[in-house]
Amino acid sequence: MEYIKVFIVGGLICVIGQIILDTTKLTPAHILVIFLTSGVILGAVGLYEPLVKFAEAGATVPISGFGYALSKGAIEGAKSKGVIGAFLGGLEATAGGVAAAILFGYIMAVVSDPKTKN
Amino acid sequence: MDKMNKKEYQKYVERKVPKPTYFKNILYAFVVGGIICVFGQIIRNFLLKYGLDEKSVAAGTSIVLIFTGAFLTGIGIYDKIGKIGGAGAAIPITGFANSIVSPAMEFKREGFIFGVAARMFSIAGPVLVYGVGSSVIVGILYLILTKGR
Numbered sequence: 248m249e250y251i252k253v254f255i256v257g258g259l260i261c262v263i264g265q266i267i268l269d270t271t272k273l274t275p276a277h278i279l280v281i282f283l284t285s286g287v288i289l290g291a292v293g294l295y296e297p298l299v300k301f302a303e304a305g306a307t308v309p310i311s312g313f314g315y316a317l318s319k320g321a322i323e324g325a326k327s328k329g330v331i332g333a334f335l336g337g338l339e340a341t342a343g344g345v346a347a348a349i350l351f352g353y354i355m356a357v358v359s360d361p362k363t364k365n
Numbered sequence: 366m367d368k369m370n371k372k373e374y375q376k377y378v379e380r381k382v383p384k385p386t387y388f389k390n391i392l393y394a395f396v397v398g399g400i401i402c403v404f405g406q407i408i409r410n411f412l413l414k415y416g417l418d419e420k421s422v423a424a425g426t427s428i429v430l431i432f433t434g435a436f437l438t439g440i441g442i443y444d445k446i447g448k449i450g451g452a453g454a455a456i457p458i459t460g461f462a463n464s465i466v467s468p469a470m471e472f473k474r475e476g477f478i479f480g481v482a483a484r485m486f487s488i489a490g491p492v493l494v495y496g497v498g499s500s501v502i503v504g505i506l507y508l509i510l511t512k513g514r
Contacts, residue, residue: 250403257402257457258395264452265394269387275455276488279464282456283496291503304406307423308430309398309456310492316423317496321504333504337497343424344458347431348465348489355439356469356481362441 249303256298256305279310286314291322316340390451397450401457405430427458434462439470464488 264278273281286309289295295315298306306312317337324336338345369377408429412422434457437443443463447454454460465485472484486493 250406253402253406254399257405258399258453261394261398261450261453261456262391264456265391266387268452269390275452275460276464276491278452278455279461279488279492280495283492284499287496287499287503291506302402304409304426305399305402307426308402308405308458310458310461311456313427313458313461314496314500317500318503321500322507325504325507330505330508333508334501336504337500340420340423341427344427344431345493347428348435348462349485351432351435352462352465352469352485352489353481355435355466356473356485357477359439359441359466359470360473361467361470362444 252302253305256302257308258305260306260309260311282309282311283314283317286311287318288314290315290318313341313344393449394451394453397446397453398457399453401430401454401459404433405457430458431462434459435466438463438466461489461492464492 260282264282267273267281268275268278286295289311295306295311296319299312299315307315317340320336320338320340321333322336324332324334324339326332328335405426409422409426412425417425434443437446437459443454443459444467447460447463454463465488468487469481469485472480474480475484
């Protein structure tokens with residue numbers, strides 16, 4: 248049951264992106280930025296949290312979940328440390344993912360070559 | 366062709382431009398995106414079983430997913446998943462990893478600084494700029510709005 252919720256919510260978030268991709272001239276890079284920023288905003292106004300409670304990875308794995316984690320971290324930081332915390336919180340909450348993206352991204356790009364299309 | 370006016374030409378072009386197969390694209394995006402999220406949930410449950418706290422579980426899940434996305438991009442499989450899944454492969458955090466490795470790999474011949482390292486952020490850079498930037502604004506707005514109470 249849990250996995251069904253994850254599958255449906257995660258799938259639907261991607262469907263929204265696919266519809267935008269097919270009906271506008273926006274590129275996947277635009278979609279990533281739009282979804283991430285939407286996640287930040289929806290997280291800030293408290294609309295994303297219920298989705299995360301309901302579908303867990305279905306809401307946190309899409310890039311909008313990354314935005315949600317950023318804004319949640321920034322708010323928690325602001326609560327405990329004031330203005331400095333607002334600067335610290337977002338990246339603190341997502342540091343693992345960002346560091347992993349930098350390290351693994353670099354290593355994989357160095358050791359592998361682009362595949363020729365066949 | 367010469368005698369076509371603008372409107373006719375536009376109609377002609379519209380006919381020639383292949384229509385995206387909306388329904389198929391949506392279905393594939395749904396399935397691929399859903400599967401990736403389920404994979405994330407499996408990792409999450411696995412880490413929860415080890416008794417990690419919520420923050421470590423969230424971080425651990427992204428780390429594993431980003432590694433998987435980067436690895437599958439390196440061996441050329443993620444691009445195939447992306448061709449089928451479209452946004453279903455781009456929007457999950459694995460797609461973020463793909464957007465880092467793909468251009469970095471492509472521009473390796475330009476060197477390790479301006480090639481690999483700089484190109485890693487051709488898409489991830491904007492994502493981080495808007496994400497981190499807006500999160501700081503959110504934190505400050507929160508302070509402003511709650512100070513008034």
